[in-house]
Amino acid sequence: MKQFQSFVLKEFKQIFRDRRTSLILLVLPIVEVLLLGYAITTELNNAAIAVFDPSKDAETRQISERFQASRYFTVVRELTDAQEINDVFQNGDINMVLVFPERFSEKLRNGEGADIQFFIDGTDPNQASMLNGYASGILASFQAEQAELFRQPYQIRTETRMLYNPQGESAYNFVPGVMGLVLMLICAMMTSVAIVREKETGTMEVLLASPMKPAQIILSKMAPYFVISVTNLITILLIATFIMDVPIRGSLFWLSVVSLCFVFVALALGLLISTIVDTQMAALLVSGIGLMMPVMIFSGLIFPLESMPWGLRWISDFIPARWYISAVRKIMIEGVGVEYFAKELGIIILMAVFLMAVAWKKFKIRLS
Amino acid sequence: MEEKVIWADGLTKSFGAFTAVDHISFEVRRGEIFGFLGANGAGKTTAMRMLCGLSLPTSGRGEVAGFDIATQQEEVKKHIGYMSQKFSLYEDLKVWENLRLFGGIYGLKSRAIREKTDEILSDLGFESERNTFVRALPLGWKQKLAFSVSIFHEPKVVFLDEPTGGVDPMTRRQFWELIYRAADKGITVFVTTHYMDEAEYCDRVSIMVDGKIEALDSPRALREQFRAENMDDVFQQLARKAKRTSD
Numbered sequence A: 001m002k003q004f005q006s007f008v009l010k011e012f013k014q015i016f017r018d019r020r021t022s023l024i025l026l027v028l029p030i031v032e033v034l035l036l037g038y039a040i041t042t043e044l045n046n047a048a049i050a051v052f053d054p055s056k057d058a059e060t061r062q063i064s065e066r067f068q069a070s071r072y073f074t075v076v077r078e079l080t081d082a083q084e085i086n087d088v089f090q091n092g093d094i095n096m097v098l099v100f101p102e103r104f105s106e107k108l109r110n111g112e113g114a115d116i117q118f119f120i121d122g123t124d125p126n127q128a129s130m131l132n133g134y135a136s137g138i139l140a141s142f143q144a145e146q147a148e149l150f151r152q153p154y155q156i157r158t159e160t161r162m163l164y165n166p167q168g169e170s171a172y173n174f175v176p177g178v179m180g181l182v183l184m185l186i187c188a189m190m191t192s193v194a195i196v197r198e199k200e201t202g203t204m205e206v207l208l209a210s211p212m213k214p215a216q217i218i219l220s221k222m223a224p225y226f227v228i229s230v231t232n233l234i235t236i237l238l239i240a241t242f243i244m245d246v247p248i249r250g251s252l253f254w255l256s257v258v259s260l261c262f263v264f265v266a267l268a269l270g271l272l273i274s275t276i277v278d279t280q281m282a283a284l285l286v287s288g289i290g291l292m293m294p295v296m297i298f299s300g301l302i303f304p305l306e307s308m309p310w311g312l313r314w315i316s317d318f319i320p321a322r323w324y325i326s327a328v329r330k331i332m333i334e335g336v337g338v339e340y341f342a343k344e345l346g347i348i349i350l351m352a353v354f355l356m357a358v359a360w361k362k363f364k365i366r367l368s
Numbered sequence B: 001m002e003e004k005v006i007w008a009d010g011l012t013k014s015f016g017a018f019t020a021v022d023h024i025s026f027e028v029r030r031g032e033i034f035g036f037l038g039a040n041g042a043g044k045t046t047a048m049r050m051l052c053g054l055s056l057p058t059s060g061r062g063e064v065a066g067f068d069i070a071t072q073q074e075e076v077k078k079h080i081g082y083m084s085q086k087f088s089l090y091e092d093l094k095v096w097e098n099l100r101l102f103g104g105i106y107g108l109k110s111r112a113i114r115e116k117t118d119e120i121l122s123d124l125g126f127e128s129e130r131n132t133f134v135r136a137l138p139l140g141w142k143q144k145l146a147f148s149v150s151i152f153h154e155p156k157v158v159f160l161d162e163p164t165g166g167v168d169p170m171t172r173r174q175f176w177e178l179i180y181r182a183a184d185k186g187i188t189v190f191v192t193t194h195y196m197d198e199a200e201y202c203d204r205v206s207i208m209v210d211g212k213i214e215a216l217d218s219p220r221a222l223r224e225q226f227r228a229e230n231m232d233d234v235f236q237q238l239a240r241k242a243k244r245t246s247d
Helices: A002-017 A019-039 A058-069 A084-091 A104-109 A125-149 A171-201 A203-208 A214-243 A252-276 A280-298 A310-316 A320-334 A338-367 B044-051 B073-078 B095-105 B110-124 B139-150 B169-184 B196-201 B219-225 B231-239
Strands: A047-052 A073-079 A096-099 A114-121 A156-163 B004-015 B018-029 B033-038 B059-064 B080-083 B157-161 B188-193 B204-209 B212-217
Touching: A002 A019, A002 A214, A002 B095, A019 A171, A019 A214, A047 A058, A047 A084, A058 A073, A058 A096, A058 A104, A058 A125, A073 A084, A073 A125, A084 A096, A084 A114, A096 A125, A104 A114, A114 A125, A125 A156, A171 A203, A171 A214, A171 A252, A171 A280, A171 A320, A203 A214, A203 B080, A214 A252, A214 A338, A252 A280, A252 A320, A252 A338, A280 A310, A280 A320, A320 A338, B004 B044, B004 B188, B018 B044, B018 B059, B018 B188, B018 B204, B018 B212, B033 B044, B033 B169, B033 B196, B044 B059, B044 B157, B044 B188, B073 B080, B080 B139, B095 B110, B095 B139, B110 B139, B139 B157, B139 B169, B169 B188, B169 B196, B188 B196, B196 B231, B204 B219, B204 B231, B212 B219, B212 B231, B219 B231
Parallel strands: A047 A073, A047 A096, A114 A156, B033 B188, B033 B204, B080 B157, B157 B188
Antiparallel strands: A096 A114, B004 B018, B004 B059, B204 B212
């Protein structure tokens, strides 16, 4: 116990003395959450829209002109056929299509009421909801002005359709992703670097020749990173809840259970890497390319998994963070019960056990 | 009868088809300074790692401080000190923090650690460096400190793997004074070195060539046996026979 204490104390001292390390461990996660959180909610200007206007009457022209005049939109195309609506989205250069019905003006005046449809590219849910907001705003002000000129009730109903992301998955999505990324970064990368540093400086030899058992060395090496990642987890959740208004709908208990299991996976990966490489540089590279990149790409943090070809989706099944992020989404955002993420939890636990066993075995082999 | 602190009998280590250490047998007595010589790649470090409980022998037996190196590694480790080839203190810890850490690792009580720390610092004349980061010390000082750390827990044997690499003869001389002092206290010193002048300081030396011990005696007896003027000459005569290329 005394050995463990002295060692953990030393490890903490080393972490906090190295300004770069403590910056990575404590400040980076916060910066990452804030950056990712706010970077994607920046204001949007001159979104490219197309207009499909079969009625071509005074009102529809006025409305189109309003959109054109607004700084948020630029009308780049006039569509002549409803078929074209889908095509313009496929090309990807149009963010929204404004669709008027036939006989717009007439419907408006005879009290029937007229519908306008917004088709919005929902790939980026933040942008989509902003476009919807701006567009509705323009229509509302138009309607208010018209209501003063005409005495009869003047009704334009709007209908919004999100394409490609019909549920309009919320912007909260990035929080679970950042949690996965940060835990991977701290546990796996920093642990592997910390262990390899001892190899590089030769202190590992001295430790191994001391009465400290290998398991003790590894445990006391991991303990500080475990504590730090728990601290980070709490910080991220606090920022998410109180600054970014991301709800935690599900159970905090299960969120902690899933996160702890994932921390073990990451620690095991860190240990595994440290048994393969001999320099801190190599440890950084291997964990950077071998862990961080797959987390970014295959965890659904940046690219939606649903839109990946099956081969890549199959690969993504082997990325622990993919399961973690999926479970956290279910708990935090969907707020569902344990039966809905039992599969994810089970897979994470299996991965933790398997990786720990492999890492431990490899570590032992190096000793003999 | 003199106490045998280290003995090895037919100690062998193979890595696949390569036999790094090939049936070596020797004994080291209590308080002796035993020089373990050999060219790079001769198998010195591998042999030493087996004696320290860091590596299991493929065949043969050995005991260190009364414990079997193949079956009682944990006990062996408690009774030895080890200073590795690379300089091996924590550079980002202060002098006293290093001492406290290793004291803690060897299970010493806090009070014992404090007393021992004061004693070592005054022995080395390092009192003013107590709060200095190790990385700020000159190499020779670091090595002296590393040696003091390796005998901090008063082990029966201390293994030194090329402890004086890279320092000038003057500092090496000072380092050897520390070794003598430790040996006077009854600590057995097992040291590998490249420097033949250092070999002359040992009570007895063994010279390894291609995994085997080719010569083992006091420096003076070896000089007579090989009709050599100094240990360097003895070493050259033996090393010439080596077939392995150095690594």
